[in-house]
Amino acid sequence: MNSPLPDRNSADRGRWLPLVATCLGTFLLLVYATIVTVALPRIAGDLHADFGALQWIVDVYTLALAGLLLGMGSLGDTLGRKRLYLLGLAVFTLATLACGTAPSAPLLIAARAAQGIAGAAMFATLLPLIGLTYSGRDRARAFAVWGAVAGAAAGVGNVAGGMLTQFLSWRWLFHGAVPLCLATLLLSWKVLAADARTPARVDWPGIAAFTVAATGVTFGFVRGGERGWGDPGTLVGFAVGAAALLVLVLVERASAHPMLPLALFRTPAFNGLLTASGTYYPAAFGFLPVLSLWLQHHAGLGAFATSLVLTAQPLAFFVTSALAGSALHRVPARWAIAGGCLLVGIGDLTLLGAQTGPSWPVLLPGLVLTGAGAGLVSPVLPATAMAAAPPAHSGVAAAAANGARQLGLALGIALLGTAYAAAGLSAVFLLAGALALLGALLTVLLGRPRRPAEPLRTAIRHRAPATGQDVRC
Incomplete structure (x- = not known):
């Protein structure tokens, strides 16, 4: 008896299971960047947390992402x-x-870390895993689906956070x-393909120095707002951050395999992109925790209603990225990024209307x-960062831009709080x-990249091992 022919539809479905796995991981990862925002008043009441503790409950998660993203990319090559x-x-x-089981604010902060x-x-491994699994047209489809899931996660996080907090x-x-x-x-x-290890050395001193520098500076901002800028703890935080930053420069200069090659910073366009990454993201999203508190304490909204109001922003982000993403790559990247930053700034100033009353x-x-402005920047940022760096460092340049974005958000939450x-x-x-x-x-002002920016899909297609993930694209 002849064996039955394989079911083509079943095989096709199985081919996309690795994408399902990575998209689920992406969804979980990004949902937890936003899901606690509207729950802060309830957490404060249950755990007797002060304003500084609430800032850390939100901020420590983003800070860990920013401080370890580059290092985890190197570790992924080795392991x-x-x-x-x-x-x-x-x-x-x-x-x-x-x-979920934390009995106190300090333990919740530790678990969030x-x-x-x-x-x-x-x-640091999600996009490389997708790139290793798919090729050609399938890879383009996979990255499109991944981007849609990443964009939807923020909105789902806000709504789910409000519903669960209010009703459970x-x-x-x-x-x-x-x-x-x-x-x-x-x-x-079960479904992800194992990849070969690369005998590369992990820059542990660089990872440690960068993490301590980011943590020290962020702690200084949070402590300064809570206890005063002359408080000994505030001054120690800033001093430790500055000292660790100096150590980072010395370590990276001496390392044969630096986590972040210092030569990248000799390119004005790259420095401009890092500045844009570190400013537009906190400007667009850093105010959400305090706005959530204001809506519930002063505007009289419940947690669920607050989540629905805040969801206007990720919806605008998602729609803008979807509709304008391909068109953006036909204009000079610096104008797309500058235009998005400008739109975020206008949106921030428009929000000053809140001072007219708690409505x-x-x-x-x-x-x-602000959501639309961020939606203009995010789709082009990683590929533009790659184009602004020498080809040998294009992957780490994209990761650095995303690291700057996450660190900017962590500092922005602290500063705006x-x-x-x-x-x-x-x-x-x-x-x-x-x-x-x-x-x-x-x-x-810092000018064009030294080589023309590639279209985003082209850059992604040729950078499977890179760690230049986009947070909200």
């Missing part, structure tokens, strides 16, 4: 990307469970995801403008607007 991704996902699952460390391991408990933000984490871990273990509708135009505590919501939007306009100006 193998599938192995590091699975390890990160396993730790992420345990950390998520720990967040573990989440962020594990998330960095996942984030903030602890279900974490408990509810544990089964999905376990299912994603099992699926990823949420007045926020919608500003949320839409400090402004809110000291001077109110108007100061937050004025400062955010200034950051965005600064990014637009420096992007234009």
Whole structure:
């Protein structure tokens, strides 16, 4: 008897299971960047957390992503990307469970830090794993689907956070995801292809110095807003951050395999892109935690209603990226990035309308403008960063741009939270607007890349091993 022919539809479905696994990991990773935002008042009440602790509950996750993204990319080359991704996902699952059971604010902050460390391991390996699995037209489709999932995660995080907090408990933000984490871990273990290890040395001193520098500076901003800028803890935080930054420069200069080659910073266009990355992201998203508190404390909204208001921003981001993404690559990249930064700045200043009274509708135009502006920048940023660097360092250049974006967000949350505590919501939007306009100006002034920017899809198609992930594209 002849064997039955294989089911072509079944084989085709199986071909996309690795994409399902990586998209589930992406969704989990990015949802937890936003899902706690609207739950902050409930967390404060249950755990007796002060404003500084609330800032760290949000900020420590982003800070871990920023501080470890580059280093985890190097570690993935040594351990193998599938192995590091699975390890990160396993730790992420345990950390998520720990967040849901945390009995105090310090333990919740520690569990969120573990989440962020594990998330960095996942984030540094997701796009390379997709690039290793698919080729040609399938790869383009895979990256398009991945980008859609990444863009939708922020909006889903806001809505899910509001619903679970209002109708169940903030602890279900974490408990509810544990089964999905376990299912994603099992699926990823079964369907993702193992990749070969590369005998590369990991720049442990560079990773440590960068992490300490980022943590010290962020701690200084949070502590300064809470205890005052002359507080000994504030001064120690800034001093440790500055000393670690100096150590980082010395270590990277002496290293044969630096995490971040210092030669990249000799290119004005690359420096401009780092500035844009580090300013537009906090200007667009750094005010969300304090705006959530304001909507619930002053505008009288519940957690779910607050989440619906904030979702206007990721929806605008998603629509703008989808509609304008391909057209953006037909204009000079610096103008697309500068234009997006300018739109974010205008949106921030539009949000000043909140000072007319505690009414949420007045926020919608500003949320839409900031989301649309960020949606113009994000699709072109990684490929443009690659084009601004020498070809040998294009992958690390894209990762550096994304690291600057995440670090900028961590510092922005701290800085804007400090402004809110000291001077109110108007100061937050004025400062955010200034950051965005600064990014637009420096992007234009620092000139074009040394070689023409590649179209985003072309750059992605040729950079499977790179770690230049895009957070919200």
